[in-house]
Every structure is written in structure tokens, then in C-alpha cells.
Amino acid sequence: MKISCKKEEFSKGMHIVQSAISSKSTLPILTNIMIETTDKEIVLSSTNLELSVTCVIKAEISKPGATTIPGRKLFEIVRELPSKEFDLEVTTNNQVKLTSKNAVYKLVGMSKEDFPVIPQFSESSSFSMKKDMLEEMIRKTRFSVSTDETRYVLCGIYMSIEKGKIKMVSTDGRRLSFIQNSISVDKKKSLKLIIPNKAVVELMKILEQLGDDINVSIDVKENQISFKAENITITSRLIDGQFPNYEQVIPKESKVKLTLKTEDLLRTTRRVALMSSEKSQSVKYSFSKKSLVISAKTQDMGEAQDKLDVSFDGEDFEIGYNPVFIIDVLNNIGSEEVTLELTNSLNPCVIKPSSGDYLAVIMPMRV
Amino acid sequence: MPAIKLLSDDVINKISAGEVIERPASVVKELLENSLDAGASHISVEIKKGGTKHIRVSDNGIGIEEEDVLTAMQRHATSKITCLEDLSKINSLGFRGEALPSIASVSKFGMITRPKNRNTGFAVKMSGDRNPELQKTGCAAGTTMIIEDLFFNTPARLKFLKSNATETLHITNLVQQIALSCPEINIELKEDGRKILGPLPKNQTPLQRIASLFGSRVADNLVPVHSENNFIKLSGFITKPALNYPNNKYQFFFINKRSIRSRLLGHAVMKGYGSLLANKRYAGVFLFIEIKPEFIDVNIHPTKREIRFTNENAMHTFVVETLQKFLRQQEVIPEIQASPAYEKPDIARDGRIKEAISDYITRNKSSYRSPARRDLLKQEKFDYRKEKEEFEKTLTDTMQPLAQINNTYIIAQGSDGMFIIDQHAAWERINYEIFKSLYGGNNISSQSLLIPMNLELPSGNAIILKDNIQFFSKMGFEISEFGENSYIINAIPAMFGDRIDYKQLLSDMLDLISESKGQVGSSSGIDELTDGIFKIMACRASVKAGDNLSREEMEELIKGLNKCSIPYSCPHGRPTMIKMSTDELEKRFKRK
Numbered sequence: 001m002k003i004s005c006k007k008e009e010f011s012k013g014m015h016i017v018q019s020a021i022s023s024k025s026t027l028p029i030l031t032n033i034m035i036e037t038t039d040k041e042i043v044l045s046s047t048n049l050e051l052s053v054t055c056v057i058k059a060e061i062s063k064p065g066a067t068t069i070p071g072r073k074l075f076e077i078v079r080e081l082p083s084k085e086f087d088l089e090v091t092t093n094n095q096v097k098l099t100s101k102n103a104v105y106k107l108v109g110m111s112k113e114d115f116p117v118i119p120q121f122s123e124s125s126s127f128s129m130k131k132d133m134l135e136e137m138i139r140k141t142r143f144s145v146s147t148d149e150t151r152y153v154l155c156g157i158y159m160s161i162e163k164g165k166i167k168m169v170s171t172d173g174r175r176l177s178f179i180q181n182s183i184s185v186d187k188k189k190s191l192k193l194i195i196p197n198k199a200v201v202e203l204m205k206i207l208e209q210l211g212d213d214i215n216v217s218i219d220v221k222e223n224q225i226s227f228k229a230e231n232i233t234i235t236s237r238l239i240d241g242q243f244p245n246y247e248q249v250i251p252k253e254s255k256v257k258l259t260l261k262t263e264d265l266l267r268t269t270r271r272v273a274l275m276s277s278e279k280s281q282s283v284k285y286s287f288s289k290k291s292l293v294i295s296a297k298t299q300d301m302g303e304a305q306d307k308l309d310v311s312f313d314g315e316d317f318e319i320g321y322n323p324v325f326i327i328d329v330l331n332n333i334g335s336e337e338v339t340l341e342l343t344n345s346l347n348p349c350v351i352k353p354s355s356g357d358y359l360a361v362i363m364p365m366r367v
Numbered sequence: 368m369p370a371i372k373l374l375s376d377d378v379i380n381k382i383s384a385g386e387v388i389e390r391p392a393s394v395v396k397e398l399l400e401n402s403l404d405a406g407a408s409h410i411s412v413e414i415k416k417g418g419t420k421h422i423r424v425s426d427n428g429i430g431i432e433e434e435d436v437l438t439a440m441q442r443h444a445t446s447k448i449t450c451l452e453d454l455s456k457i458n459s460l461g462f463r464g465e466a467l468p469s470i471a472s473v474s475k476f477g478m479i480t481r482p483k484n485r486n487t488g489f490a491v492k493m494s495g496d497r498n499p500e501l502q503k504t505g506c507a508a509g510t511t512m513i514i515e516d517l518f519f520n521t522p523a524r525l526k527f528l529k530s531n532a533t534e535t536l537h538i539t540n541l542v543q544q545i546a547l548s549c550p551e552i553n554i555e556l557k558e559d560g561r562k563i564l565g566p567l568p569k570n571q572t573p574l575q576r577i578a579s580l581f582g583s584r585v586a587d588n589l590v591p592v593h594s595e596n597n598f599i600k601l602s603g604f605i606t607k608p609a610l611n612y613p614n615n616k617y618q619f620f621f622i623n624k625r626s627i628r629s630r631l632l633g634h635a636v637m638k639g640y641g642s643l644l645a646n647k648r649y650a651g652v653f654l655f656i657e658i659k660p661e662f663i664d665v666n667i668h669p670t671k672r673e674i675r676f677t678n679e680n681a682m683h684t685f686v687v688e689t690l691q692k693f694l695r696q697q698e699v700i701p702e703i704q705a706s707p708a709y710e711k712p713d714i715a716r717d718g719r720i721k722e723a724i725s726d727y728i729t730r731n732k733s734s735y736r737s738p739a740r741r742d743l744l745k746q747e748k749f750d751y752r753k754e755k756e757e758f759e760k761t762l763t764d765t766m767q768p769l770a771q772i773n774n775t776y777i778i779a780q781g782s783d784g785m786f787i788i789d790q791h792a793a794w795e796r797i798n799y800e801i802f803k804s805l806y807g808g809n810n811i812s813s814q815s816l817l818i819p820m821n822l823e824l825p826s827g828n829a830i831i832l833k834d835n836i837q838f839f840s841k842m843g844f845e846i847s848e849f850g851e852n853s854y855i856i857n858a859i860p861a862m863f864g865d866r867i868d869y870k871q872l873l874s875d876m877l878d879l880i881s882e883s884k885g886q887v888g889s890s891s892g893i894d895e896l897t898d899g900i901f902k903i904m905a906c907r908a909s910v911k912a913g914d915n916l917s918r919e920e921m922e923e924l925i926k927g928l929n930k931c932s933i934p935y936s937c938p939h940g941r942p943t944m945i946k947m948s949t950d951e952l953e954k955r956f957k958r959k
């Protein structure tokens with residue numbers, strides 16, 4: 001194999017695929033990235049078996065081929081190269097020679113044959129959506145993903161496509177977030193799957209680096225999902241299991257409906273939460289005529305209280321929440337006003353934006 | 368012939384001897400106590416054949432005047448008390464006037480004595496029931512008692528004795544206790560001319576005496592304790608928790624210089640250490656208690672080995688609190704010490720002992736300075752708080768995490784060297800204290816679940832769960848029955864977050880309750896079973912060995928440790944940290 005590339009473009013590509021490189025691994029090949037030539041391009045790939053990232057970049061190909069090279073080292077080297085371009089040549093036994101101006105590097109690679117096969121998808125079954133929409137849907141649901149390995153089906157975002165709608169749901173068993181949008185797909189297309197949190201994290205990192213008006217094409221095959229945006233593809237294994245019947249736990253009706261300024265509720269909750277302790281996190285919301293008093297108290301530390309004027313007119317009641325759950329929702333809801341729907345101190349509370357098909361459900365605490 | 372007769376003195380003596388003189392060591396004890404009461408500063412004990420053949424105790428005490436010599440040999444003759452009132456404020460070790468006649472009645476007894484300011488001394492010989500023979504003799508000032516052929520006339524007792532080696536061991540332990548109780552006197556024990564103990568130099572400090580008797584390993588790992596109030600003064604040394612034993616052989620209690628056994632004090636020590644020690648491990652303690660004689664009763668046991676405190680609760684609390692107060696200080700962290708392989712151990716040891724002694728002296732001085740008793744009471748409370756605050760400051764201000772080793776230990780720098788912290792043990796301690804205090808304040812909050820968890824239980828555990836549902840609810844679990852042996856968890860304690868496998872935790876808790884066959888949390892306080900449950904919760908909720916910690920997480924851990932009342936050991940008694948002082952580092956790198 002012999003190629004020449006632009007330093008900057010190669011660096012960018014390396015930066016993208018870095019995310020799936022293992023730093024330490026029992027399988028040394030996983031610390032390598034694979035470089036493969038196509039007609040006028042090269043494909044950089046990395047994988048940790050769960051998750052793979054590939055990035056296609058332009059290059060001049062003098063001699064086609066493929067090899068794998070220690071990823072972090074290569075990234076460091078390319079960044080320091082003296083000129084804007086460099087040549088990379090692979091001789092026998094995966095000996096890699098990299099030259100740029102007068103600088104010459106020799107690296108020991110490993111054979112392409114030892115590199116895990118990254119699942120390929122046939123473009124035909126894919127559907128696509130706007131990057132913005134995908135990003136928003138993930139942002140509004142990812143915070144309630146569980147980290148409890150014993151309930152592994154909750155450790156990811158549930159995604160379903162049905163009747164031209166895409167839904168994403170996540171829950172850690174204590175709270176839930178739900179979002180839905182229409183997309184242009186075949187109305188008969190139906191999908192139900194759980195994307196592991198690790199893939200969500202990496203996908204978001206990459207999406208954040210891309211321009212706004214980009215289409216992401218999504219494809220599913222067996223237990224793998226792939227997201228393709230421009231020259232980048234992320235492939236991940238899916239969580240195998242049955243996501244709980246979330247529709248059942250979303251309250252359909254409520255006794256109290258209140259609309260509040262998101263910022264007011266957020267700031268007040270944050271302020272008061274300073275006096276709730278990490279181990280017994282709870283903030284009390286006491287509703288009475290026209291006012292909502294938010295308070296917290298911790299043994300040996302102290303207490304805090306603040307008040308908001310609200311259009312509440314029912315019977316007095318109070319309810320406790322983990323303030324982190326409230327703050328997470330308000331931070332991500334992206335709406336100037338929010339509506340709280342409550343029934344009593346034992347039932348979940350639903351938070352909705354003023355527009356859009358989004359909702360968050362939070363279970364109270366017993367205090 | 369009438370059936371009831373008065374016993375002859377001789378018979379009474381023998382019966383009494385049966386109570387007081389059980390074995391050779393009892394003889395040694397009585398004689399040593401007499402020597403101490405006589406103000407001796409030099410005592411030597413020589414025995415042959417475990418004391419069965421020969422016991423000789425000689426002292427340089429006040430001696431016995433001519434007119435008293437024969438009286439001393441009579442029953443109930445004593446120079447130490449005169450009336451009933453005296454009995455309630457005994458200041459001497461002897462007071463019954465029983466020992467000498469008892470010993471003489473079961474042995475061939477000899478005594479040579481001369482008060483310092485007399486020119487001639489007297490020798491007394493007595494054997495079994497024969498009358499004493501008195502004779503003038505020249506001798507050194509002081510008293511020498513010679514007991515030969517113990518129990519020669521009571522074969523049943525003789526048979527009861529163990530091997531000579533065992534009897535020697537009993538005597539050695541006894542002399543050890545006496546030596547500890549009076550570090551100012553020179554004392555030695557020899558058997559068949561061979562040195563067994565001492566001669567221990569006179570005017571040693573208590574710590575020097577401990578070091579002479581038990582070696583530097585013990586002496587270097589002691590925490591000095593001191594506390595006093597209007598009625599009691601407690602001082603002495605206790606082992607750092609890292610140095611502990613499978614039994615209570617290293618627990619020495621002295622009340623007004625008298626060595627005693629005491630269940631009460633033993634229990635107080637156990638409670639004082641609390642979870643610093645693992646189950647069935649014992650600390651070593653050398654506790655010297657001075658208490659006004661009117662608050663104790665020594666006359667409840669024939670050999671005076673046991674005593675009764677007038678206010679047992681007060682005594683117990685006093686000891687527990689004193690120990691806890693001193694155990695909270697930094698010194699209890701086990702120190703890594705230079706390996707003696709390439710060092711002359713004696714020099715290092717002497718140096719360390721010297722250091723410890725001067726440390727002890729300064730400490731004691733400062734606590735003795737408090738003059739008025741009322742002030743003292745007030746000041747103690749104040750001091751306590753101040754001490755705790757100061758201590759907290761030292762740890763928070765100075766401990767900085769540097770790195771993690773094997774994802775298991777944290778290296779931290781302190782003001783005086785390096786600390787190695789076991790991350791799991793440390794978190795266990797932190798969580799344990801937090802959970803306990805939350806539970807105590809009825810402050811465990813419970814998070815309701817949107818998506819409940821199913822719980823399948825073996826039927827035994829299902830019954831236990833039902834019996835204790837109240838307790839689990841106080842712990843933050845809300846569990847309802849769903850079918851046979853099948854349950855639903857509707858709410859979980861909020862304090863664990865996502866870190867924990869709740870089903871595993873519940874089943875561990877249930878197993879523990881079923882093992883101890885108990886109803887848990889029935890008493891208002893925290894009983895042993897509840898405590899056990901906290902230990903399980905702490906263990907489950909804690910960072911494991913092998914978990915990679917970020918710098919922030921390490922800092923959080925140290926902050927958490929600082930808030931603990933006993934940061935040095937996990938609830939199971941293993942240490943949470945070990946320390947290598949700057950001094951030690953310097954020694955190791957041969958800078959010193």
C-alpha cells in the first residue's frame with residue numbers, strides 16, 4: 001500500500017475514529033486503527049467490538065492495500081508533521097514508513113486480517129433524518145438512561161419507528177423521558193430497539209462536530225445499528241432484551257395543571273437543592289393557594305427555602321423530588337414555559353414543554 | 368458429745384488458706400503485696416520447682432518490729448486497718464490479716480525481718496500447725512519470706528496443682544502484673560537461679576516498663592490515654608487497632624495499683640474500640656485507674672482479684688469515652704516501619720521508646736496542670752470538642768490524593784508523610800457512618816419507582832421479609848406481595864443511587880436476619896443485627912477494589928473520611944489507611 005494524504009484531513013479523521021480505540025486492551029489489535037484504500041479515498045476504522053467508527057477521507061492512492069497501525073501513536077505523529085502533506089507506505093510484514101518533508105517515521109503495524117470485521121450495511125434498508133432532530137431527541141432523553149447493570153435493558157435509549165413516527169424513550173426506573181417526531185419513512189416500516197448508552201455518548205460527540213443541515217442515515221441489521229453522516233459511520237451492537245411497557249406508566253390524567261417559567265423553576269430548585277445532601281437528596285415542593293414553596297433540609301447541615309408565585313387553586317399538598325431529576329429535565333426541555341401535571345404526593349409528576357411532543361415523568365420521594 | 372464444736376484456729380486457717388492460697392502463685396501474690404504495702408523499692412522473688420518446693424520473696428521495705436513479729440502470724444492480725452470504717456476506704460493491698468497465717472498453715476514457713484532503724488533482726492520459723500519459733504538474727508533491713516514444701520500437709524491440694532511449668536507461668540504472669548502496677552520498683556523473678564523476669568530497673572515510666580516486659584513491637588504501637596474527673600483518674604496505654612490479639616491476655620487493669628480482672632472493664636474496652644476491631648479480636652490495654660476507695664468494694668473476692676464499683680454505669684461510660692476519644696486521634700493509623708533486617712534493632716528501638724516516652728511525659732504534664740476540680744470538669748468537655756475540630760482540620764487541610772494503585776489503593780500526601788488508603792474499606796466506613804446516622808435520625812428517604820422491580824424469594828426469606836416489613840420500610844424499601852414468594856419493590860432507599868444491586872442487597876439483608884433468627888430494629892437503638900445490616904449496606908454501596916477513580920472521586924473519598932468519627936478502620940475492623948511518616952521515609956532512604 002502506498003498513499004499520500006493531507007495532514008489536516010487525516011488528523012480530523014483520526015480524531016473521529018479515536019473514540020472507539022481501546023487505550024488498554026487484552027486484544028492489542030484493538031488499540032490499532034485500520035487504513036484501507038478504495039478508489040480515491042482511504043477508510044480509517046477503529047473498533048472496541050461493541051462499537052466501531054469509520055471515517056472516509058480523500059487521498060492519492062499510488063498502490064492499493066490495507067494495514068493496521070497503533071492508533072494513538074499515529075495520531076500524535078501526524079499532528080507533529082512538518083509539512084501539510086505526507087506519504088505513507090506499507091512494505092512487507094506491515095512495516096509502515098511515513099515521510100513528510102525530511103521527517104521519516106517507521107512503525108510496526110499489524111495485518112488487516114487480524115482486525116475484527118466491521119459489519120457492513122446495505123444502503124437499501126436505511127432511513128434518514130435530520131441531524132438536528134436526532135441530536136435533540138437524544139439530548140432530551142439521554143439523561144434518564146439507567147447505569148444499573150442489573151437492569152441492563154434500561155441502560156440505553158429505546159427507539160421505535162411506527163406509522164411514520166420515531167420515538168425515543170429512556171428510564172432509570174425512577175423517571176422517564178419520552179420524545180416523538182414524524183419522519184419521512186415508509187409508513188409500514190416498524191422498528192423497536194435499544195441503543196446502548198456508550199454508543200449514544202460517542203454518537204453525540206460526533207454529531208456535535210458536524211454542521212447543522214446534515215442528513216443522518218440509520219440502518220439496522222440483526223443486532224447492529226449504524227448511523228452514517230457524511231463521511232463518518234458509527235456502528236454499535238444493540239441491547240438485547242425487552243424494554244418495559246413505558247406507555248403504561250405515563251399518567252394519562254392529572255388533578256393539578258400548572259404552568260411555570262422554566263427558568264424560575266430551574267433556578268429556585270438549584271438554589272434550594274444546595275441544602276439537600278447527596279445521600280438523602282430530596283427537595284420538597286409545597287403547593288398552596290397561589291404559591292409554591294420549595295424547601296430542603298439536611299441533618300447537621302441546614303436548610304433552605306424559596307417561593308414562587310403560581311396559579312394554583314386546589315387543596316394544599318406537598319411532594320418530594322430528587323432535585324437532580326427536575327434539574328435534568330428543565331435543563332434540556334428547551335421551552336420557556338413548562339407545564340407540571342400532578343395528582344398527589346404519591347403519584348408521578350409529568351413535565352411538558354409548551355409545544356412539541358415531549359414529556360418527562362418523575363416519581364416522588366417519600367420524605 | 369455435742370455435735371457442734373468451735374473449730375480450732377489451725378482448722379480455720381486451713382479453710383481460709385483453701386480460699387486464699389490456691390497455688391504457688393497465690394503465695395507469691397500475697398507476699399508481693401505485703402512487700403509493696405511495706406513500701407519496698409526492691410523486691411526479688413526466687414522459686415524452685417514452680418514454687419512448690421521453694422518460694423522466697425525478699426524486700427527492702429519497712430520490716431516488722433519485734434513486738435509485732437508474732438502477732439503478724441496470727442489470724443486477723445493486720446497493721447493496715449483498725450476499725451470497720453477503714454474497711455470502706457482501703458488504701459493498701461492487704462487488709463484482712465489473713466495471708467501470713469494461711470500460708471504458714473500449709474507450708475514450712477520462715478521469715479527474717481529487720482526494720483531499718485533497728486540493730487537486730489528476727490527470724491521466725493513455723494511449720495504446719497506447730498507454734499512459731501522466734502529467734503534474734505543479724506540480717507539486711509527489710510523482710511524475707513521463705514516458703515518451702517507448699518501444701519506438704521494438704522495432699523489433696525498438692526494433687527490439684529498443674530505441672531511445675533504451668534505453675535511457673537502463673538507466677539510469671541503474676542509478677543508481671545505487679546511489675547506493671549509499680550513501674551517505680553525494681554523487681555525480679557528467678558527460678559532455680561535462672562532469670563525469668565527482670566531485674567527491671569527502678570523508677571521506670573509506665574511505658575518503659577511495658578517496653579521492658581513486652582518488647583518494642585507492643586510499646587511502639589500504643590496510644591497513651593488519660594482522663595480524669597472528680598472521682599476517677601484513668602491513665603495508661605492501649606494498642607493501636609492494628610495491633611490486636613485473639614484473646615484478652617494483653618488486657619491489664621489496675622485499680623489503685625491493684626491488678627484486677629473485670630468483665631465490666633473488658634466490655635468497656637471492647638465497646639471503646641467498637642468497629643475498629645474485627646469480631647473476636649482483642650486490643651491490648653494497660654489501664655491504671657485511681658478512684659477514691661469509697662467508690663469501690665474490694666472485699667468481695669477472697670483473693671481480691673475482683674472488685675465492685677459503686678456506680679458501674681459511670682465507670683463503664685468513663686472508660687468507653689476515654690478510649691474513643693484517644694482512638695480518634697491520628698496515631699492509631701498503623702505505621703509502616705523500617706524493616707529491622709539491616710538496622711541494629713536496639714538502637715532504633717531505644718530511640719523510638721525515648722520518643723514515645725517524652726511524648727507521653729509532655730502529654731501527661733499538660734493534663735496534670737489543670738488545678739481546680741470544677742474547672743477540670745468543664746474543661747474536659749471543651750477540650751474534647753477542640754481536639755476533634757483540630758483533628759478534622761489536620762486531615763482535611765493536609766491530605767491530598769496523588770494517585771491510585773491497582774485501581775484499589777489511593778496514595779495521599781499528608782502533613783507528616785504518606786498515606787495509603789484502601790478505597791473500598793474507606794468507602795465502607797464513610798457509608799456505614801452516613802447510613803447509621805440517617806437511620807438514627809429517621810432520615811432515610813425513599814425513592815418511589817416508576818418501573819417496579821420484581822423480587823423472587825425462597826420461602827424462608829419471604830417469611831422473614833413479612834415479619835420485618837416495618838424495618839425495611841424504615842430503611843426506605845417499600846415492598847408488596849405479588850404472589851407466592853414473589854414480591855414487588857415499589858420504592859428503594861434514595862441514598863444508594865444507581866450504584867447498587869438492590870435485589871442482591873435485600874437478599875443479603877434477609878440472609879443475615881435469618882442467620883441471627885432475629886426480629887430486626889425492634890429496639891429503639893441500633894442493635895447488633897441492625898448494625899450488621901448497616902455493614903452489609905455499606906459494603907454493597909461502596910466503591911470496589913478494582914474500580915478506577917477519578918481525581919475528584921479520590922478527593923470526595925478523603926472528604927468523606929474526614930467526616931467520619933472513626934476514619935481509621937472499616938466497619939469490619941480492617942484498617943482503611945496506613946501511614947508512612949516523613950521520618951520513616953527518611954530513615955528508609957538513609958537520609959537519617
Ligand SMILES: Nc1ncnc2c1ncn2[C@@H]1O[C@H](COP(=O)(O)OP(=O)(O)OP(=O)(O)O)[C@@H](O)[C@H]1O
Nearest residue numbers: 401405430439445446461462463464465466467510
Ligand atoms: N514484707 C513485709 N514487710 C513489712 N511488714 C509485713 C510484711 N509482710 C507482712 N507484714 C506485716 O504483717 C501483717 C500481716 O500480714 P498479712 O499479709 O497476713 O495481712 P495483711 O497484709 O494485713 O492482710 P491480707 O490478709 O489482706 O494480706 C501485715 O499487716 C504487716 O503489718
Ligand SMILES: [Mg+2]
Nearest residue numbers: 397401461466
Ligand atoms: Mg497481706
